[in-house]
Amino acid sequence: MTFLSRIYSLVRKEFQSLFSTKSGRMLLVMPVILQTALFPFAATLEVKNASLAVFNEDRGRASVEMMQRFAASGAFNRIIPVWSPQEVRESIGTRDALLAVHIPADFSRKIANGETSTVQVILDGRRSNSSQIAFSYLQSVLDVYLKDRAGDAGRVVPSEIISRNWFVPNLEYTYFILPSLVAIITTIGSLIVTALSVSREREQGTFEQLLVSPLSPEMIMIGKAVPAVAVGFFQATLILLAAVWIYHVSFRGSLALLYGGMFFYSLALVGVGLFISSVSKTQQQAFLGAFVFMVPAILLSGYTAPVENMPLWLQRVTWINPVRHFVEIVKGVFLKDASFGRVCSLVWPLIVIGFGTLTLAALMFRRKAA
């Protein structure tokens, strides 16, 4: 009983120090609101409002029709007519246009002769991902146009691909970003809280007082862990609500599975935070330490770029990155209604990581306490 009541009083003290100042309370809520409001609009690989430069040397009907299709598709909000190769160069060079289309003078004649007319599309290689996506928009508009032409001429293509997207049929980027954001913002919040809590006490000299109290190092760790887990749950719930109520992302899976996964994730994270905390002397060192862990962990989580594009050895290394597993849990449960078995297969690495980091942190604590 004393065990529980001692931990309870320590946890209460931690919460008090978190909420006591206005700036402390602000730091728990403001970044969440700011990031939830900005990220879904900024962090998108979707190509919108792109411009297409068109250098048309052909006078025929087909080229005009094709251009009209491109203009009407909605993928490009601006069509820039250019009249010379020099202007094509300029429009790409100054980033005025993402793509440039060059229609040769014999375009319509070749189609009339039954040959394949080739249209050169120039892509800005400095923005290779965007320009490739924009190119695939062009390609699909052209496919529809060709099919219509074939239909008008009474020809039937021998086969066609009927493509659909599952889970998020219209490839809405906010559906992809918000679940990942649950994972990322939770990470920043609970990691900074744990990493700074011990080093702040050490800088202010109150850590020694804690050590001479009847609390054991393990109890101190639990007392530091509980508020961090609570902060993580609180921030995650905020974003979850914003995702469902404000951004209208439909939540498909089970809340119990999501929060269960979140619990084990928080433990793994708290372990990392406490470890950083136990090896740093000042708040500055703890902050920079948390930064040095956080940035690579988030960048390599599969949120910015898919894990499968990394070299194989790096894919294996990311197994020890807790953010990676949690991003997959949130996305899986949120968008795909992932099964219990699937979530378990993602949780067990988290248990291993949590066990490892918490043990390390406990060892460091005991050494400091001794």
Added chain:
Amino acid sequence: MNWISWRRLRALCWKETLQIFRDPSSILIAFFMPLLMLFIFGYGINLDFSRLRVGLRIEDGGGEAADFAAALTGSRWLEVRSYDSRAALERALVDCEIRGFVVIPEDFSRKVKQVGVTAPVQLVADGSEPNIAQFVRSTVNGVWQTWQAHRAEDRGEKMSREIALEPRFWFNSSAESRNFIIPGSITVIMTVIGALLTSLVVAREWERGTMEALLASPVTRTELLLCKILPYYGLGMVSLLLCVGVAHWVLRVPFRGTMPALWVVGTFFLLSVLGIGLAISTGMRNQFNAAQAALNAAFLPAVMLSGFIYEISSMPVFLRGVTHIIPARYFVTSMQTIFQAGTDWSLLWPDILMLACTSFVFIGLTAKLTKRRME
């Protein structure tokens, strides 16, 4: 009164430099972090899908179906896995084993041969990963088009396509995303050194009370500003050269520009971020708050709003407006130009002009804040 005494300035700069080298966390941020970040951006952040995992289910026993399946399997962009039921395909898609699947339905071979009938092929992509889904669709479509063209050719038919698009990349002919991400990522590294580190260092001086001691000495405002700017400018430039060197010689990103261009662009950008960092720490005087503010005001915008991963033109109008006051935006485009296109002053000068403006604004702001603090 003299504005600058060179002897005092030298002494102050020397003190600042010593502090940099004595603090392990500043060395961590200035030399270890750049290497770590370059390494991550070089190997970890790759937007090129070299092997897309795609599931395949053939429900048709005919030769045409097998032929198309072989075309899919033979594509060097796809890693095709066969499944024996639709349920297995669906489970694999939920579990992220595959990013999409192709189903060749019954009767495919018969319908393909039949004149006047279109044989459908079903393609399902994982919409929860929109970027990957786009690439799955365009890659499978590409394979299918090539297959159709070959098939028509083999049978002596006229080419089925009337119009073909021929993509050509300019500036980065192999279309490797790392060639533009790495130059862009140097921006993030420079921001961390320029803003995050300086925001901590000056605030620490206030926290520890050494700033009062400095202010009580005959140091002028210009000297005070310069002694904070010059050592970190030097540190930043060394870091920039380190980054460009590692990017070029270790990560093999082509560097087509020249040193003077790099120096001009780097100087103005560093002055801008140093201005931000110093303004924050002069205004905050508290390490923890300054670090948080620098994280939100300098680091996150450099990642999210500078356009090095996320295209600025795709953002809504109000965010696009915000990006105009972010120096990182101009540094990203000029670094990409210097690396990929070479020293083309006609492309560079608008960015340099904007960077000069932002550095003037932020350093001016710091000077103003410093003045108020000193009175």
